[in-house]
Amino acid sequence: MHIRVSSAGQYLIAVAATALSIGQAHAQASSQAPLPGIVTEGPDGEVVVTTTAQKRFENIQDVPLAVQVVNPAQLEAQGVHHFQELERVMPSLVVRPANQPVNTNVSIRGVGTFAYAIGVESSVAVTVDGAPVAFLARAIGDLPDVAMIEVLRGPQSTLYGKAASAGLIKIMTTQPTNDLHVRANARLTDDHEFAEQLSITGPLTDTLGYVVTGGFTHWDGNLRDTVRGKRIGGRDTITTRGKLRWRATPDLTFTLSGNHAEGSTAFGRPFVRLDPAARLRSDPALTPAVVLPGVEAGADNQSVAYNARSGTDYHGSGALLRSEWDLGKLNFLSLTNYDRFKLYDYLDFDDTASSAPLGNAREIGRFGSRLFTQEVRILSPGDSAFRYALGLYYADTRFERPFERGPGFALSHLHATAGSRQIAGFGQLDWEFVPSLTATVGGRVQNERVRYTFDDLLVAQRDPQATHHYAGHDSDDAATYRLGLTYQATRDLMLFTTYATGYKGQAYDLTTGFDQKRADGGPIRPERSRDKEIGVRSQWFDRRLTTNLTFFGTHYRDLQAQTVEFYADGSYRNRLTNVGRLVTRGVEVESAARPTGDLTLAANATYLRARYLSFSSAPCFPLQTVAQGCVGSPARQDLSGERLPQAPTWRLDASAEYAPELGQHYRAVMQAAWQYQGAMSYAPRDPELWQRAYHIANISLGLRDADRHWDAAVFVDNVFDQRHYTSLVNNANNFGGQVATAALLPRDFRRFGGIRVGLSF
Template sequence: MTGYQLSLRTLAFAASFLAGAAQAATADERLNTAGAPAQTAKPVKDDNEIIVTTTAQKRFENIQNVPLAVQVVTPAQLEAQGVRHFQDLGKVAPSLTIRTAENPVNSNVSLRGVGTFAFGIGVESSVAVTVDGVPLAFQARAFTDLPDVAMIEVLRGPQSTLYGKAASAGLIKIMTTQPTNDFHVKANTLATDDGEYGGNFSVTGPINDKLGYVFSASYSNWGGNVRNVIDGRDVNGRETLSTRAKLKWKASPDVVFTLSGNYMNGNTTVGRPFIRMTPGAVLRRQPGLTADVTLPGITVDPLNQKAANNDRAGTKYWGWGTMLRTDINIGKMNVLGLTSYDKFRMDDYIDHDDTAAPGTYGRNIQVGAFKSRLFTQEIRLLSPGTDAFRYALGLYYANVGFQRPFMRGPAFSLANWYATSGSRQIAGFGQIDWEFVKNLTATIGGRAQNERVKYTFLDKNLAVPASFAGHASDNATTYRLGLQYQATRDVMVFGSYATGYKGQTYDLTTGFNSNRAAAGPIRPETSKDKEFGVRTQFFGRRMTFNVTYFDTNYTDLQAQSIETLADGSSNYRLTNVGGLNTKGLEFETAARITRDLSVNGSATYLDATYTSFPVAQCYPLQTPALGCVAGSPSYQNLTGTRAIQSPEWKGSASVEYAPALTEKLNGVFQASWQYTSSLHYVARDPETFQGAFSIFNLSAGVRDHGRRWEATLFVNNLFDKQYFQSLVNSSGNFNVSSAAGSANAIATQGVLPRDFRRYAGIRFGVNY
């Protein structure tokens, strides 16, 4: 789709979201959330007024005064939308789409249709994730529970100037509970009718007038919603234990140290049911290995929730990290230091054939591990946020290393290799905001960095094992220019131009050879972004309505493609494929209609298109008539095609009504709606097409008038709507025979979301 020739129907759809913004929190909620950052808890004159703070520009500010596309999500909004895990955040952030997979490393996070669709270690995500200001080594580390959240910020569009090279498409900032001056206990438990149970708690308060602390822990367990017919167990589930502790020391009125540590341990199970298969299809051309033999007791259809895994399938992971935060006030200036170390390991096990076929073809397995370590050091110098001339300056250092042993076999798709990857980054950044005319503020920011990357690769699946090694260095700069005008107390307009950068890398996956090594690193991916926005408030700031227009061009897009090398051979590898343009409109609104009734919601209209992608891999079963150009290898031209994982419309809305029942009790009624229009998980592939769907959640309960406790019954996916969080085309493993010979068959598997089926449960929480 080109341009913005919106029909009346489209405009009506957008108007339907004028009932809220998933970014908003009322002052009442903010003051009663013990986990909220202390800086946000400021008194307000009217507790119906909507006030939200953000740290998008590395300082606490009212979100309505920030000239960025940023959304703030509170724990209450996560509960209303049934979000308890990182992979479900797309339900409350319409510009965000998360595609899960059998392995978190193969999952993808995209903002505005832009993400990294590659599986190699050392390949950076286009969407960075930070926890308490510290980046995670790689995105898979984030795929777990959200047990100790104070708030989550989703920054859309290139954020490379302030947040570095892994934020070329955006950033997800997770803020956890901070030490408080008063003693607080917060705890929650949950149980569902389909076997999920868990709980979390946090205790925070003072030890003395100089020391404060936080300790939190959580545990969750869910067997899953897929039955493995081989052992009779539920799969597609997860189990997670996590803990976090913080100690805050006020060494003097102007010097504060906060030391924190975290530990996590968990596992997942994999089950990907076959939902479509050609009748009579056999596994890997093996006579007799039809579906009734390879998938015993399973009826293949779109509602299938059974899998047949005769080998282990899942992951087991653990990790820990520590951070020291130093805050020093020097006159009006603040110096902030962040020092962190993180270590993580995940072992992955896959039943590669996804069947229980007899013989070696039914015992093809995939086994590997991901090991990461990350050290970072950041120093920031911040001026007072109320001055007409404001600045944020900083230095950043990071050193990250990965290891990946991998083995697959013994019957087909053989692989056995060991790879390492590392990078060292040094950067300086800064941003200046100057109100040079009353109510008119100019912004200029820039970042300069140097990065060195290196790798080793040992292929042990050869008669004579082959090893490769390499390194590269790169300098890069990004910048941001902006102008904002505070037209009235409650109306702000802004425009900005920003550049983004994602660093060079090596494609360390199966098939790495001398040709790939000789080709050198994949070039950096760059972007140029234009944004215009309006931030408004009405009715005594009891309602907000924000609109953002964006138009971003990505050049040297890093994606999987076919590359013809100098010796005439071809590689299917991660490379630079050309370009992508993403543009659209983002709507956010919230209203506190009365003290007891509030509504919020948000929506994104997205047009993401490959502007240059001339040589892409054909999807399985694609014929010349469907655009697959015969060759060695065959290819298709995706130029002008809508980007994968980019629905045209995506939105969410919720309403809460909490009337007084008695002098001490309030009722709590919540309803939420999530809508996603159709999308492809693989470009043009009809087997990975997900149609449009809506999900409704409903809850009702009672709470103490002071919100000290709350009990709620809930039903998620109220109307039992089935959809898939990802679809996998496995036709390469199945064949049908005819007079013309053997050909690949339809064989499609679904990755089921948590709410694939309607489920109900109860939540109980206390907050003292």
């Protein structure tokens, strides 16, 4: 096995070695306080998990919200090292990757945003250390310095704003500590992956603490390009983060953090089904053997044939200032955030090695974003009978998208910009008006202005006198609210019910095909949701067993979605629109147990029924016939009553860790993890985009010392070598109306194994 380590990787190795030597030198002087995290052990051995779902640290068992929290140990057990892999430990979450992260779809309870236009936010928001990211692509990467990750399910717009109409993912990174701690990890696999992470945290003075973290990952990928003779599908990433925390007075603290990420990816989508009669662009000479040399299409295919690069290059940096002032009866918090990000994307659009004039098409583009946000909050003490959280929020976001596709077909050449300015005020009141019974009232009001420019450079090239430049703006006022009632029946049993509304702002359809008609139509309508929940939070057997249930039903109106219009010549046009109405209902279960001090168990499950209530003008899928419901001109189908895409009925995961003592100084560590996903479709009714049910099992066996100064393990992921896809693409229109289905393969498409080691002082 050959592992290539970049200069950045070599640098991080050197830094890790130096840091470890420092840690060893100071180990005796350090008090060895535990690193900050979300899971602690109570006085009776019970597991205590904290969450920030309501913008304050609370025991998750006391929070009347559908929220799941995972820590780094749980992520490691399930082999989760990248944002796209979070669905392995969160059954209500499904992540559907694409050729580049801007097109990735993230769904919670079956609802997400399938949209390619800049300025269209996801229905699932993401925050890092409390600050929002401009768009999902900024968050999709490695997870080298995570302290905890929370997923809030259902509309969260009241406390978290307009991009959380379906849910929220909160990522919290490593915080400064009062004592010196050094943690270094490395991972090496038999499928050509090498990764390393380093975290150093501690004090500089009595009032100044710091964190320095860094990570490097190289993976060759699990695909082979037969034309260029190299492995693709992998990534090279570098991530760094630094924090300084200054306690100016006992009551006033400032934390300044900065981050930088850069990397590249190599993308491929192999054909898993291809009719021998298929001809690229219906050209009799462009047979599969000609345009896909060395590729044998099939369910296990891991080969592609590209004559142009497919992948991304990206870099981004940001800074966050957190100011906290304890005023005794209340706490003042300010978050000032600035971020810039650029991603260059490339795609061999025809998915072949064809160089024929008609069959050759490539995409080249760039995404740029700039974000500034300012939030201020006032929080009351968390242990009083009357609690409140009040805040103001301001955001200014700007996007830029130059893009070109051609020269053979599906021509496009555009330059678009989008921006938004948002001002909002929010608050939530919790009042225990009688013992054990608490009422919750929350609300948010906001104003948003959106603007855009669009230049169709292809039209300008063909006819300089034709209209090719468009610009516009609009504004909208909105209000959302949340009502709840919580009953603390006993110390270990809590019941709650909530009613919440969600909102996602209007947006322009800035994609290929933008014209005067779209400009005159203005932005598409905002997306709105209404959610009802009933929940039970319980602990048993001296709090060694935790079982939480949530029953939910959410209605969406005017969901913003990307549709595709196909034409007889094989070309297509993306179009952003409002889906009529849909509903998602189900049950979610989270459980954790510690039968003994050596054994920890966890299991989670989601049962979901998500369907369209009205969607009468949905686009047809390639090869769909009149008998299958494709009618009219332009062709349409009625999806009312159909199950939503990317919404399996069942998703489950379970994990176990057994760590018995081996003498006085060591512990064996045995971990097992399992996940199951039911069958689902990546597009309604399309038989080519049906993903069968599958299950994945991971195991590891390791050793660590009693003080957790070091650990080492060997692991195997996808033990039973189960094949599955993270996305499917129907390319029949590009192959003369014959079956041509390509797939995106997950990291664990095939069984792989490796070793991981960690040192901590």
